[in-house]
Amino acid sequence: MTQTLDIAVVGATGSVGETLVQVLEELAFPVATLHLLASMESAGSSVMFAGKKVRVREVDSFDFAQVKLAFFAAGPAVSRSFAAKAQQAGCTVIDLSGGLDQALALVPEANADQVASLTWPALVASPSSAAVALAVALAPLKHLLDIEQVQVMAALAVSAQGREAVNELARQTAELLNARPLEPRFFDRQVAFNLLAQVGATDEQGHALLERRLVGELRMLLGLPALKISVTCVQVPVFFGDSFSVAVQSRRPVDLEAVNQVLESAESTELVERDDYPTPVGDAVGQDVVYVGRVRHGIDEEQQLNLWLTTDNLRKGAALNAVQVAQLLIKHMA
Known part of the structure; x- marks a missing residue:
């Protein structure tokens, strides 16, 4: 990459925004000028980039005509308020909010070919972290398996809900370990040393917004719009790192040896040995791959493939x- 770009990161002081700035530096992304944007409350703070402190400014007053590319790493409301404005100013938008x-x-490992269908300046989404993990693991297997159905149990870290959720888990843990009364604040009940059976509010059918979002994103990423998916x-009570129990139903018997070969050779998956399994804390956090373990048939069901996945959300x-x-988009930008 030789062409440099002026870039904006909206939501630069949040957990995802700060990690995004870090990754831009680590990958030596061709940044000319980096504009860090956030709400009025966070404006005026600084974030380190390339050895320098970059001042965070208010997104409300920013002129997106100054940049060619903008990452939206704030909430859905911010994306809905400013993404169209940015695109109209000639800026390609990558939205991480789902809004x-x-x-x-x-997800480049799954549907990079779809870039050819874009018009410029483009509006694209980096999907939910759960959809990214599942697409990275399942896309290489799509042509090996005749996939009929996918069932997912997603065990999600609190960091997906921001720094306030991380602080809440830490506070609850400290209170319980010190035998102090627990008063839930961010979550509606105790999350420390506990499991909460839903993430966010549910609709009339009992499905959470994130569950419906995950189904739609995974269908799009795999190019299987009619795929049956249960989530x-x-x-x-994990700070960082999502994990998934996945059951893939195929229309024909699954060749486990072939599955292992595909997963072992795929660029962004790390296959764990048969007698071991990956964990978010011990393996995934801080890493750039999706770890895959416990590759096996269903019990008495050779047409079912069971997987355990974990990754840094x-x-x-x-x-x-x-x-x-x-990186994929700038190769095609008009």
């Missing part, structure tokens, strides 16, 4: 995928 239904979801998202699932999408 723009019209944006094409991209349950569970909040677990802030890094690979969010920031790294967004930067990899940007």
Whole structure:
């Protein structure tokens, strides 16, 4: 990459935004000028980039005509308020919030070919961290398996809900370990040493917004719009790193040896030996791959493939995928 770009990061002081800035530096992304943007409350603070402190400014007054590419790493409301404005100013937008239904979801390992269908300046989405992990693991297997159905239990880290959720888990843990009364604040009940059977509010059918989002994103990423997908998202008392129990139903018997060969050779998966399994704390956090373990048939069901996945939700699932999408886009930018 020789061309340098003026870039904006919206939500630069949040957990994902800070990780995104870090990944831009680590990958030597061709940044000319980096504009860090946030709400009025966070404006005036600084974030380190390339050995220098970069001052954070208010997004409300920023002129997006100054940049060619903008990452939106704040909430859905911010993306809905400013992404269209940025695109109209000639800026390509990569949204990480899930708030723009019209944006094409991209995971380079799964559907990089879809970039050819974009018009410029483009509006694309780096999907939910759960969708990224699942797409990275399942896309290489799509042509090996005749996939009929996918069932997922997603064990999600609290960091997906921001720094306030991380602080809440830490506070609850400290209170319980010190035998002090527990008063939930961010979550509606105790999350420390506990499991919460839903993440966010549910609709009339009992499905959470994140569960429905994950189904739609995974169908788009795999190019299987009619794929049957069942998802349950569970909040677990883990700070960083999502994990997934996945059951893939094939229309024909699954060749486990071939599955292992594909996963071992795929660029962004790390296959763990048969007598071992990966964990978020011991393996995934801080790493750039999706770890895969416990590869096996279903019990008495050779047409079913069972997998255990774990990955760093802030890094690979969010920031790294967004930067990899940007690397893909700048090769095609008009």
